[in-house]
Amino acid sequence: MASKPMPDSLKRLQPYVERALKCWLPPENKGDDLVRAMHYSVLGGGKRLRPILTLLACQAVSGNVEPALPAGCAVEMIHAYSLIHDDLPCMDDDDLRRGRPTTHKVFGEAMAVLAGDALQTLAFAILTDPKNGYRNEQSLAMARELARAAGYRGMVGGQAKDIGKTAHDLDTLARLHREKTGAIFKAAVTLGAIAAGASDRERKALAGYAEAFGLAFQIMDDVLDVVGDPAKMGRYKGSDEAAGRATYPGMIGVEASRRRAQQSVEQGRDALMSLSQPAAELDELLTFVLTRDT
């Protein structure tokens, strides 16, 4: 069975993001395994949801996606680094990601650790590079926001809780999700808002959207791990359960999880309503999160 159609915005913006990611990566060099591992990890497919959220948030405020492109690439570098490290044998020990061998399977563990490290650095290099076209205060606000989202109170803190298996109820699970995946979604949207020169009110509306989006995304990710088609997802099914990981379906079942995600999507829609102009493409992404099968 073919996958459900992707929203137009994803189809339209993916190649645009892809080209920009390639431009911000160091030029590939046959003898340089580190740079090869960075390319392999970043350019190995993926829906580019985070940078596209950055672009669409910027568009929702300013009408343009262009100014958000460097910021979106920085966010995607953070995401790519986190996937490499999460897949390591000492973490989730995954051999397969998007249907391809994981970075440590191809380049070895040491190079995978280093490629992740270098991609995190690259994110901040992009945000502080005068080539990105941002004003000083924009660059700085973006780097501050991304550092907050990626660090011990955000993505890495959430991953530490996840491997520590410290979530035993819905509240702590929701917090874990908010940190592990939600914080970067929120940063993605916020960086887009900063690129657009958004007002405080617009930033707040978009942040509300991002929080709702992130939660719905993570719940449906957990659901897909139970009911999804491994061939489409490019990973093994039931990996969460096998890892003993706390999930929404594990705690409240698949159907209640879907309902919770639906509820979150509606909250995301409400948040968009307080923008002065309609943000149809951000809205469409919410539907996609709920119905996606990959």
Next chain:
Amino acid sequence: MASKPMPDSLKRLQPYVERALKCWLPPENKGDDLVRAMHYSVLGGGKRLRPILTLLACQAVSGNVEPALPAGCAVEMIHAYSLIHDDLPCMDDDDLRRGRPTTHKVFGEAMAVLAGDALQTLAFAILTDPKNGYRNEQSLAMARELARAAGYRGMVGGQAKDIGKTAHDLDTLARLHREKTGAIFKAAVTLGAIAAGASDRERKALAGYAEAFGLAFQIMDDVLDVVGDPAKMGRYKGSDEAAGRATYPGMIGVEASRRRAQQSVEQGRDALMSLSQPAAELDELLTFVLTRDT
């Protein structure tokens, strides 16, 4: 035998740096292994050479060390992260660092990877935090400089070359050292110069000093691995040779290595001469690098 006396500047500034590092780390929390691992790694001793270079570079230009403190802490967070990752079983596989079990020995490999990741992020969080007291353009210049020094063209690139064992002659070894350890020393000094509002001429002089310092430091580090006292160094002797790592003593012998380090120290002294005022404490650190036994 007692260790050689430390320069006054180190003795004086170490507690000052120590307190600041503690302030920038997240508050410790009994149940939070990630934060505990970050504290363990950062506050586990160490000479604090890099942040003290940041302070002294700032002092050489402005007469004050204070403005450089947040910047010095950011540099030390990068250094601490790199040590955690370098010690991992898949990298150098070291059980001992500064006489204590390495981070992964105490907290496990997964938490060690994450603590390193979070410390890298924290470095950029410090540099972009309004609490650091820097003007926007200073913060941004510092973050840019540190990202350049820590990334694929600097520290991580050098470590990748080191584990890839690609250095087979003095030129490639010198380049490896310049990237792996030299880049962060240079960033340490440059951030101090930025904190002081140094002129281009002053920045250039200090960068020249830092390059010479870094090379002398690394050569003597290699020499100590051959002739040093493991009890004083808090690590095993001969670990470079055991790891098949390219080193100066391995290539040209211990005596020629010492002479090369001495030469580099003299180049560092020459660089300091072009500052408008004498920089006695930076000078003294060069002597320390040459004569240290820990």
